[in-house]
Amino acid sequence: EGMDAHEIRNRYLAFLEENGHTLIPRAPLVPRGDTSTLFNGSGMQSLLPYLLGETHPAGQRLVDSQPCVRAQDIDDVGDNRHTTFFEMLGNWSLGDYFKEEQIRQFSAFLFDVVGLDPEHVYVTCFIGDEANGIPRDDEAASIWARVFAERGVSNGIAAIGSQADGDARGVHPGERIFFYDGGENWWSRGGSLEATPIGDPCGPDSEVFYDFGPSHQDASYGLAHPASDGGQFMEIGNQVFMQYRRLDDGSFEELARRNVDFGGGLERIAAASLGSDDVFRISLLWPIIEKLESLTGKSYDDETASMRIIADHLRGATFLAVDGVRPSNKEQGYVMRRLLRRAIRLALSLGLAENFFAEVVPVIADLYADDYPEVAASRDEVVAVLVKEENSFRRTLEGGLIALGEYEGRVLTGADVFRLSDTHGFPRELSVEEARRLGIEVAADWEAEFAEALEEQRARSRGATRLGAAGLPGGAAASS
Numbered sequence: 001e002g003m004d005a006h007e008i009r010n011r012y013l014a015f016l017e018e019n020g021h022t023l024i025p026r027a028p029l030v031p032r033g034d035t036s037t038l039f040n041g042s043g044m045q046s047l048l049p050y051l052l053g054e055t056h057p058a059g060q061r062l063v064d065s066q067p068c069v070r071a072q073d074i075d076d077v078g079d080n081r082h083t084t085f086f087e088m089l090g091n092w093s094l095g096d097y098f099k100e101e102q103i104r105q106f107s108a109f110l111f112d113v114v115g116l117d118p119e120h121v122y123v124t125c126f127i128g129d130e131a132n133g134i135p136r137d138d139e140a141a142s143i144w145a146r147v148f149a150e151r152g153v154s155n156g157i158a159a160i161g162s163q164a165d166g167d168a169r170g171v172h173p174g175e176r177i178f179f180y181d182g183g184e185n186w187w188s189r190g191g192s193l194e195a196t197p198i199g200d201p202c203g204p205d206s207e208v209f210y211d212f213g214p215s216h217q218d219a220s221y222g223l224a225h226p227a228s229d230g231g232q233f234m235e236i237g238n239q240v241f242m243q244y245r246r247l248d249d250g251s252f253e254e255l256a257r258r259n260v261d262f263g264g265g266l267e268r269i270a271a272a273s274l275g276s277d278d279v280f281r282i283s284l285l286w287p288i289i290e291k292l293e294s295l296t297g298k299s300y301d302d303e304t305a306s307m308r309i310i311a312d313h314l315r316g317a318t319f320l321a322v323d324g325v326r327p328s329n330k331e332q333g334y335v336m337r338r339l340l341r342r343a344i345r346l347a348l349s350l351g352l353a354e355n356f357f358a359e360v361v362p363v364i365a366d367l368y369a370d371d372y373p374e375v376a377a378s379r380d381e382v383v384a385v386l387v388k389e390e391n392s393f394r395r396t397l398e399g400g401l402i403a404l405g406e407y408e409g410r411v412l413t414g415a416d417v418f419r420l421s422d423t424h425g426f427p428r429e430l431s432v433e434e435a436r437r438l439g440i441e442v443a444a445d446w447e448a449e450f451a452e453a454l455e456e457q458r459a460r461s462r463g464a465t466r467l468g469a470a471g472l473p474g475g476a477a478a479s480s
C-alpha cells in the first residue's frame with residue numbers, strides 16, 4: 001500500500017517536466033561561493049539570485065529534488081518527521097505562472113499521481129496585515145476551496161489569526177483552509193513579515209499538511225490545528241508566492257514580475273502515502289532501520305529514537321562524504337564528525353560495541369545509487385572515509401570510557417570534563433552523557449566550570465603566542 005519514496009521523487013520530476021519545467025541539477029550540500037551558511041538547507045537557497053531577478057539559463061520553469069542538510073534540526077531528530085538530511089522536491093516559476101497553476105499542479109500531484117486522499121489534506125494561507133496594507137490571501141484560499149470542492153471534500157474556511165488563536169480554538173469539523181499571520185504564512189529572507197529586509201522580494205505562502213487523525217495529537221501541544229506542531233498534522237509542502245517588494249520606507253509594493261517557489265518534503269509525502277506518520281517507515285529509510293535491528297538484535301519498536309538518530313546521522317554523513325566533506329574539527333567537517341560520533345555512541349548504548357559502519361553505509365549508498373550517479377561513483381571511497389573515522393573514534397571512546405570509569409562513586413565536575421576532553425580527546429557532551437548513563441553524578445555547574453577551564457587554557461596559550469612572536473626577528477609570526 002502507498003507509493004514508494006523513490007517512485008514519488010521520480011514521478012514528481014517527470015510530472016513537472018511534462019508540465020514544461022526543466023530539470024536542473026541539484027546543488028551541492030556545501031554551498032559554493034557562499035560562506036553565510038554551512039549547508040544547503042532548501043531547494044530555494046541556490047536559486048536565490050534568480051528569485052531576486054537574475055535570468056536563469058534553463059528558463060522560467062524549473063524543477064529538481066534537492067538533498068538538504070539542516071544541522072539546526074538536530075535536536076528534533078528522533079521524532080517522527082525531522083531528519084538532518086532530507087530531500088526537498090522543488091519547482092519554480094520565475095515570472096511565469098502564479099497561484100492558480102501552482103496550487104492546481106501540486107494538488108494534482110498529491111491526489112492524482114501519489115494518490116493521497118484529499119480528505120486528509122489541510123492548507124494554510126496568509127491572513128493579511130492591515131498596518132502594512134497587505135490584503136488577506138483570499139486568492140490562494142479560494143483556489144484551494146475550488147480544488148477541494150471539485151474533489152468533493154468538506155471545505156470550510158477558518159479565520160484563525162495566529163498560532164495563539166489556533167491554539168485557543170483548534171479545528172472545527174468541516175474546516176480545511178486556515179489563515180495565519182506573518183509569523184507563519186509569510187516568506188522573506190528575514191523569516192517573518194516584520195523582518196522582511198528592505199529591497200527584498202517577499203510574499204504570502206500557503207502550506208500543505210497531512211492529517212493523521214486526532215489520535216496522533218500529543219496533548220501537551222494543546223488543541224490540534226495545522227500550525228500546532230502536535231503530531232496530528234504534518235507539514236508536507238510549502239508554496240511561496242513572491243508578490244511584493246519592501247521599499248526603503250518599509251512599505252510593500254506589488255511586483256510586476258512574480259515568482260513561485262515550492263518546496264516539499266519527499267520523505268514526508270512518502271510517509272503520508274503509506275498512511276504512516278513515521279518518515280523512517282519509507283523506502284529510503286526503512287532498510288537502514290532493518291539493518292540496525294539485525295545488527296543489534298533489538299527491535300525498532302523498543303529503541304525507536306536511538307535507531308532513528310543513528311539512521312539519520314549515518315545517512316547525512318554519507319551524503320556529506322559524497323559531496324566531498326571529510327571529518328575534521330571545523331565547520332562542515334565538524335558537523336559531520338559529530339553526526340558520526342553520536343551514531344557510534346548511540347549504537348554502543350544499544351549494545352553494539354563493534355565497528356558497524358562497513359555494514360550500514362553500503363545499505364545507505366545503495367538506496368541512492370540508482371538515482372544519484374555520484375553516490376554510485378563514490379560508494380567505496382565514502383565507505384572508507386566513514387570507516388576510518390569510526391576506527392579513530394573507537395580508540396578515543398575506549399580510552400575515554402576507561403578514564404571516566406575512574407570517577408565512579410565521585411561527582412564529575414566541569415574541571416574533570418575539561419581534563420577528559422583535553423587529555424583524552426573525549427568530547428564534553430559525551431563525558432556528561434556517558435557519566436549519566438554509568439550512574440556517575442555530574443555537578444550542576446559543570447558547564448560554567450568547563451567554560452572557565454577552557455578560557456584559562458586559552459589565556460595561557462595567548463600569552464605563549466605573544467611571547468613566541470615577540471622573540472622572532474622582524475615580527476613575521478605576528479600574523480596569527
Ligand code: ATP
Nearest residue numbers: 070073081082083086235236237238263264265268
Ligand atoms: P517544520 O515546520 O516541520 O519544521 P519547515 O516549515 O521548517 O518544516 P520548510 O522550510 O517550509 O520546512 O521546508 C519545506 C518542506 O521541507 C517542509 O514542508 C517539510 O515537508 C520538509 N522539511 C523541512 N524540514 C524537514 C526536516 N528536518 N526533515 C524532513 N523534512 C523536512
Ligand code: MG
Nearest residue numbers: 070073076082
Ligand atoms: Mg523546521
Ligand code: MG
Nearest residue numbers: 207227235238
Ligand atoms: Mg513549518
Ligand code: MG
Nearest residue numbers: 207235237238
Ligand atoms: Mg514550512
